[in-house]
Amino acid sequence: MNINFHYDGVTASNRLEILAAKKIDKLLNKYDFIVSADIFFKKENTSSPEKGKVIGVRLSAPGPRLFSESSEASYEAAITSSIDDLSRQLEKRKAKMKTH
Template sequence: MNINFEYDDVKASNRLEIMAAEKLEKLLDKYDFIVRSDVFFKKENTSSPESGMVCNIRLSAPGPRLFAQSSSDSFEAAIASSIEDLKRQLERRKAKMQSH
C-alpha cells in the first residue's frame, strides 16, 4: 500500500507519519483490498481548546473512496479517531463485497 502525507500549516513530522503508518498497516492486514491512502494534517483556528488539530484520511479501495476526518486537541487523538471511523466503513464495505 502506498501512503502519502500532506501538511497544511503544520511542520512535517516523522513521528506522526510513523504512527499513522503503523495504524494504517493494521488496517491493511485485516482488509487487503486497500490500494492507497492519503493522510492530511492541518491546523485550524478554533474557539475550543479540544479541537484544532485535524487529521483527514482518504483510502482508495474497490468502489468509492473512503474518507474520515477528525479534529482534536492533538494529532495523535485525531489519527486514532479517523482510523476508528475508517474501520467501521471498511467493515461495511467488506460485508457488501462478500454478499455479491
C-alpha cells in the same frame, strides 16, 4: 501499498508519520483490498482548546473512496479517531463485497 502525507500549515513530523503508518498497516492487515492512503494534517483556528488539530484520511479501495476527518486536541487522538471511523466503513464495505 502507498501512503502519501500532506501538510497544510503544519510542520512535517516523522513521529506522526510513523504512528499513522502503523495504524494504516493494521487496517491493511485486516482488509487486504486497500490500494493506497492519503493522510492530511491541518491546523484549524478555533476558540476551543479541545479541537483544532485536524487529520483527514482518504483510502482508495474498490468502489468509492473512503474518507474520514476528525478534529481533536492532539494529532495522535485525531489519528486514532479517524482510523476507528475508517475501520467501521471498511467493515461495511467488506460485508457488501461478500454478498455480491
